[in-house]
Amino acid sequence: MTMVQDTDATDGDTVSVRCEGDGPERPTTAIVRAVATATDRSETDLPPLGEALDADALNVLVEQSTTDGLSLSFAYAGTHVVVVGDGRITVRSSPVEST
Numbered sequence: 001m002t003m004v005q006d007t008d009a010t011d012g013d014t015v016s017v018r019c020e021g022d023g024p025e026r027p028t029t030a031i032v033r034a035v036a037t038a039t040d041r042s043e044t045d046l047p048p049l050g051e052a053l054d055a056d057a058l059n060v061l062v063e064q065s066t067t068d069g070l071s072l073s074f075a076y077a078g079t080h081v082v083v084v085g086d087g088r089i090t091v092r093s094s095p096v097e098s099t
Contacts, residue, residue, distance in 0.1 A: 018086075027083065052077075
């Protein structure tokens with residue numbers, strides 16, 4: 001998959017990207033890059049994504065999804081991440097409070 005940043009959807013608190021096609025980048029790699037962008041940190045300064053969720057399972061779910069009906073939401077590195085089956089990834093640098 002290839003990560004394409006939606007520059008119109010990048011504001012001070014939110015970064016939106018889309019994974020497209022059959023490029024070499026896995027969804028989890030795109031998530032880490034998007035979180036690094038949203039938090040103004042280096043990718044290597046972030047904790048392993050595998051500490052937040054099963055990264056292999058996330059890759060399989062997103063790569064095999066054929067619809068935008070799939071939606072995953074989780075906290076990672078002080079952010080709130082939403083991944084949609086069509087490849088959209090949204091990172092909010094201020095985590096959403098759970099109620």
